[in-house]
Amino acid sequence: MAPEKRSSDEAAQEMISQMADAGQENAWDRFEAQLPQCGFGKLGVCCRICAMGPCRISPFGEGPKAGVCGADAETIAARNLVRMIAGGAAAHSDHGRDVAHTFKMAAENDTCDYMIKDELKLREVAARYGISVEGRNTKEIAADLSDVMLSEFGKPDGTLISAAAYPPPARQKVWEEFGVTPRSIDREIVEIMHRTHMGVGADYKNIVKQGIRASLADGWGGSLIATEISDILFGSPWPIRFGVNLGVLDAKQVNIIVHGHEPALSDIIVAVSQEPELVKMAEDKGATGINLSGICCTANEILMRHGIPVAGNFLQQELAIMTGVVEVMLVDVQCIMPALGSLSSCFHTKVITTSPKCKIEGAEHIEFHEDRAMETAREIVTLAIDNFANRKGKGAIPKATERGIAGFTSENIFHHLGGRFRASYRPLNDNIINGRIRGAAGVVGCNNPKQVHDYGHLAMIKELIKNDILVVSTGCSAIAAGKAGLMRPDAAAKYCGPGLCEVCETVGIPPVLHVGSCVDNSRILTILSNVVAEGGLGEDISELPVAGAAPEWMSEKAVSIGMYFVASGVFTIIAEPLPVLGAENLTRYLTEGIEKDLGGKWAFEKDPAKAAHMMIEHIESKRDALGINKAAERKLYDMEDRRALAVE
Amino acid sequence: MAKAIFVDIDKCLACKGCEIACALAHSQSGILEEAISEHPKPQSRIAVEAAGELGVPLQCRHCEDAPCITVCPTKAIGRNTPESPVLIDNDLCIGCRFCIAVCPFGVIELSRDNKVMIKCDLCIKRIKKQSKPACVEACPTGALMLIDEHDWAAGKRRKAARELIESVLYNTKTKPEDNARA
Known part of the structure; x- marks a missing residue:
């Protein structure tokens, strides 16, 4: 398949072509080799829970309607x-x-x-x-x-x-x-x-x-x-400039990529990687320095706090190794493809697993313990420096990079909106109430070769900000937005509707706010709670004009995130449907009935622009319910009315 | 004759992937997520039948001397050319079920809306577009194959030849005098 059909990111396309030329397989190739994928699994009607099975329910109603124990499609x-x-x-x-x-x-x-x-x-x-x-x-x-x-x-x-x-x-x-x-x-x-x-x-x-x-x-x-x-x-994040995409790798330096999810080791790596002795050691080996970058949420953690550049998101992990200039890819837990082990054997790159929970064949294991953090971090950086000499050829680093601002949190957004001295969510609530900002959307989640890499995130986000919806983003979605330049403050003038653009330019924020890694979706929950507490937009999160989406989700974590947003009262839309479609009643419950119980519900839509409009429609319906879409009636105040005004 | 679907029973894991793929290929939308809520529900033309612990996928064999063609009172069943698969013309079929009675494999069924008989059409629409039948494409182990019977027979002959040679070599190696010397 042509690289443009696999990824919308130029740097990724370049590396995908190179992998094809070199006969190296990647996640897209393996996805194609898996096609067509099992219909029972996709529809969620295969049960492997006991040894009377495995059982499966025929989705089109031709075969058995229950497993050996009697569990039907809904239960399974x-x-x-x-x-x-x-x-x-x-x-x-x-x-x-x-x-x-x-x-x-x-x-x-x-x-x-x-x-x-x-x-x-x-x-x-x-x-x-x-x-x-x-x-x-x-x-x-x-x-x-x-x-x-x-x-x-x-x-x-x-x-x-x-x-x-x-x-x-x-x-x-x-x-x-x-x-x-x-x-x-x-x-x-x-x-x-x-x-x-x-x-x-x-x-x-x-x-x-x-x-x-x-x-x-x-x-x-x-x-x-x-x-x-x-x-x-x-340390709490604070707005910080960052560089993003595979172009942040530097052929002249020792390149270390941290990949995975936990900040404990990577934060220490940030601290030690610029120690003069280590930098000197690297220079002695002929490198000009030590260049640290990240992939996935470990990247987001150290980006938010230290401005460390991001080499790419989930589907770029193999592509990063393919550049041939990565001395060490250090991984901790989650979203690490087992394929890295065998791929790295074709390069000088050392993949180093560090968590006792995660070992991969073909990777070296240097176990990280918090009580010896500095020591282990130095050992790994030294190993990378030593490996610099083993680099073969010049490598091939795509030129594409982009810059942006990250580091927004539920706490510091107070300051951006209200200024340092009267920090408050009031301007955000007011701008939502007066309609400059129609509402807010959380666009989060992974990459999935079922969608064109990054395209789902970008098409959705662009459609939302064009319609004056402020976007907050985490995880690989945030990295996608960063790579496309949507986190530059000047993106507001380029992509936003007039209302959102005005607010962004006044306050000085990009229209897409990077709020962190995937555990930092909790920041979005806190922001929503703060907006409710500020007042004027109802008593509950379910009344707010907001929506959530994961346009390229793939992991179980995304299901948990989606469910806690729905259960917190947020309309949540995902591209690949949950594997439940073989159960008619369950599907109807998740996409309709659950709203009565919890105020939020699920929706499935693969077309990102269409999904964005479903979110906008939902946001407008919430605005209608709050009564903030009605033009406020102009009232002429006499002195009596003025005296009756309460002082806040 | 053109290519036909053959089954390597040793490779069938009875996953029923072929059944879903077949029903999907004959659905209105052709998309799993949409087909699940179509009315009438899509129907499969292939069935994995259990034979003890093993599963055998069965679909129309497109017989050379097909009894269903002979028995059909309205001439709904037939071949366009001697090379083409056996097909049912929905406009002519009256749903009399005579074809079920004479089919030795039980691979013809009444459609869900009770109007016509349905069976494997060898994915004739897909084959025109140079793709394999849906069941063959879906089979994760390669148990279902679309091949020419000459190729199939040739493949079987080669396998038999290999086994024969292996057994001859084995017998030569294990001659009594060899054993004695060892």
Whole structure:
């Protein structure tokens, strides 16, 4: 298939052609080799849960209507769906748990390589978690907070503290009434595995309900903990310039790419990679320096905090190795293609796995432990420097790069909107109410070879901002937007409708705000809660003129994210349908009925522009319901009226 | 005769991928996500029948001396040319089911809307576009093949020859005197 049909990114196209010329296979080739993909799997009607099976339900109604145990298509698809949520919530939350352990170590141990970098945020978060902060020092607060957060994963009783401290009260009431307020994080995931075991739950709605609960434990629990602690430990992001795409690699320097999801090691790599001794060592080997860049969400974590350039998103991981100039690709967890192992054997590139959870054949394993962080980081950087001499040829780096601004958070957006002295969400709410901004959309998620790489994200985002919808973005979607220049402040004049353009230019922000990695979708939840708290746009997230989308999703994490947005009251649209279409009632519930229970719902649409218009339609309907689309009646005030005006 | 679908039973995993692909190829939209809600629901012309632990995909064999052609009272079933597959003309078919009665493989069925008989048409529309029948393309193990019977027979002969040689070599190597010497 022609490179333009695989990716809309020029740099990616260039590397795809090179891979084809060199006879190297990549994810697109392997996807084509898998076609046609299994219809039972796509429709979600294949059950492998017990040894009486595997069973499958004929989707067109010709074969058996139930598995050996009697589970029908609805039960089977619901079980499969919530098991995907279990996988996604587990991945996010285990990431949260790991940084929580690092946090505890930093709080308890003065000689540790980590330290509390954002004391203000520590105090804010601790207060939200009910820890007294008055007159106590950082160490005491951090020690208490880390204990409380770690116990959130497995506490025997009660519900998550954050689920009561962060969302609007009206939202908490919806969960309580529906019975999905998350308890401890691990418990919800374990309960999914129990409920979907052979011979437990069969009612599809009741199965989905547990999926909802676990997803909430992810978004408002595990992911939120990951974000909050990362900010405290590695510093809260602040708007920062960055370079993005494969062109950030430098043929003259030692190139190290970090790839995966967790910031613990990569943040230390950032610190050590510019140490004078190491730079000197690199220069002695003939390099001009050490060039660090990232792929996927590890990239987003260190981009947000340090402005480290991004080499690409998920589908560019193989392409990066193909450039032939990468000395080390250091990986931690999640979204790392096993294919990297065999591909790297054709180059001098060393793929280094660092987590005990992730080993790959063909990769070297240097296990990372937080208590020896600096030491391990130096070892890896040295290995990269030594490997520089083994580079064969000049390599082939695509020229395409782009620049942009990243580093927006629920906290610093206060300052951009209201200024340093009267930080507030008021201008955002006001501009939504007066209609300059019609609403906001979160466009997030992965890459998937089923869609033209990046095209889904970009076509959708451009359509949204053209229609005056402010976009917040995370993960590989944010990287796609960055590569296309949508995170440059001047993008507002080029792509936005007049209202959004005016706001962006006044405030000085790009129309697409990079709010971080995929666990940082929790930042979007916090922003939504803050907008509700600011007032004037209803009492609950479900009343806001907002929508969410994952136009190129592929991972189980995306299912969990989608579900927690739906369960938080957000209309969420994805391209590839959830694997549930073989179950008619379940599909109808997820795309219609669930709205009555939780205020949000799912939609599936592969055409990104069409999907954007479904989001716009939804946003307008919410504006209508809020009554902010009606032109305000002009009222002539007399003195009596003026006296009656309350002073705020 | 033109190419036909052959089955290598050793390779069939009974995944029923061919059944879905066939129904989809004969649906209105041709897209899985849309076909799932079509009325009438798409129907497969191939069926994987269980034979003990194994599965055997069965579809119309497009017999040379097809009994269904002979029995059809309205001449709805026939071949355009001696080379082409056996096809049913929906306009002529009256749904009398006589063809089911005489088919030795049970691969003709009544359509969901009860109007006409349906069976494998060898994906004649797809073949015109130079692609393989849907079931052949979908088969993940290559158990279903679209080949000329001469090629198939030749392939089987080569396999038989190889096995014969292997067994001869094995027998030569394991002659009693060899064993004694070893």
